[in-house]
Each structure stands twice: as structure tokens, then as C-alpha cells.
Amino acid sequence: MALFQITPEEQVELDKALYDALTPLASAVRSRTPGLPEDRMWEADPREVTLSVLAAWKVVDTEVKRLTAIAADTAGSYGASYEQMGAVWGITRQGARKKWPGAVDRGATTAAPAGGTLELCGGTAELTPEPSSGGWRWTGEGADGTHGAADPGSWYATKEEAAAHAGAFLKEHAPNRA
Structure with a gap:
């Protein structure tokens, strides 16, 4: 082990x-x-x-x-x-x-991977598989009301990578950010 x-x-x-x-x-x-x-x-x-x-x-x-x-x-x-x-x-x-x-x-065994919701710093982001590329995208709304998404035409290789980018966006748009 x-x-x-x-x-x-x-x-x-x-x-x-x-x-x-x-x-x-x-x-x-x-x-x-x-x-x-x-x-x-x-x-x-x-x-x-x-x-x-x-x-x-x-x-x-x-x-x-x-x-x-x-x-x-x-x-x-x-x-x-x-x-x-x-x-x-x-x-x-x-x-x-x-x-x-x-x-x-x-x-x-062969089902398409499911998306998911990321809740962080008071905001939320949706993670979705991108069937045409085999990658992942995200869209979200920060706690301050700012909407964001993965750059148009871009995708991430893994769900975790998309979540990391979405998480960075949510952290950037958290309340009381110093």
C-alpha cells in the first residue's frame, strides 16, 4: 500500500x-x-x-x-x-x-460525468462538462453579485481545474475582501 x-x-x-x-x-x-x-x-x-x-x-x-x-x-x-x-x-x-x-x-461505467455546484465565499458556481471538447467549463455569481464564467472558447481538462478557477473567481468576489 x-x-x-x-x-x-x-x-x-x-x-x-x-x-x-x-x-x-x-x-x-x-x-x-x-x-x-x-x-x-x-x-x-x-x-x-x-x-x-x-x-x-x-x-x-x-x-x-x-x-x-x-x-x-x-x-x-x-x-x-x-x-x-x-x-x-x-x-x-x-x-x-x-x-x-x-x-x-x-x-x-460509461455515463457522462455529472456537473456540480461549488459554493464558496458566499457565491456559487456551476461546473458543466463540455461534450465537444471533453473538458469542463464554469459559470458563477460572486457574493458581491458579479457574474463570471470561463473565457469564451476555453475549457479545462478536469472538473477540479474548472472548480479551481471558479473558486478563485468566487474568492475574488467575496464580501469584506481586503
Whole structure:
């Protein structure tokens, strides 16, 4: 069973990126606790501060599980087996089937890939297969009401690539973007 591992340097970068992403969320959680003005919210009782950080990690954990399930469903839609997904995750085929029930559709072998909806940063985007090219396109509306789409005449090789471009658009048109 091949396990995907990262280097120590990649681990350091991942930790930094996660902490950088967590800080605003932990600050938002902490700012909801009354008693201190926002500019002094980290000066509270250390127990309360660390519980705010723990609460933020719980939000991240829930989101990672949701995104992992989406990735498993996508892998299954491209023909990955539970055995392959389990190998990547470091679990058995049965463990993968239990973790992501329905990710592998045994009945669909030649059906056209289904599109999907991406909801991110308060906006939505529709991902659609492009039968003439065999690729994918996207259209969306950001949280600020801006409409966008893949460039006319262009397409993306995979559903994930289209989703990444749509996600970048939705992030760009999120509310309170600094």
C-alpha cells in the first residue's frame, strides 16, 4: 500500500499555512466573547484564548472532512476504486467504503460525468462538462453579485481545474475582501 508522505520542509510550510489561515478564524471566534475590546481580545484568560483557538480548529476539521468527502466523490466519479482511495488514505478498501459510502458508483461505467455546484465565499458556481471538447467549463455569481464564467472558447481538462478557477473567481468576489 503506497502512502503519500510530505517532506519535513513541506510539513513546516503546511503548518505555517494552516496557522496563517486559522488566525483570522480564531480571532473572529474570540471577538464574539464579550468583555474585551477587539484590539485586546488576546489578553484574556489564557484558558479562554486557547478554547477560542480550539473552537477554530474544530471548524477547520469539519471543513476538511467535507472537502475530503467531495474529493473522494470526485475520484470515484473518475473511476477510482475504494481500494485505490483506501491506499491513498492509508486505510483498507473496506475502510474507504465505510468512510465515503457512495463515492464509487458500481453501475455507472460509461455515463457522462455529472456537473456540480461549488459554493464558496458566499457565491456559487456551476461546473458543466463540455461534450465537444471533453473538458469542463464554469459559470458563477460572486457574493458581491458579479457574474463570471470561463473565457469564451476555453475549457479545462478536469472538473477540479474548472472548480479551481471558479473558486478563485468566487474568492475574488467575496464580501469584506481586503
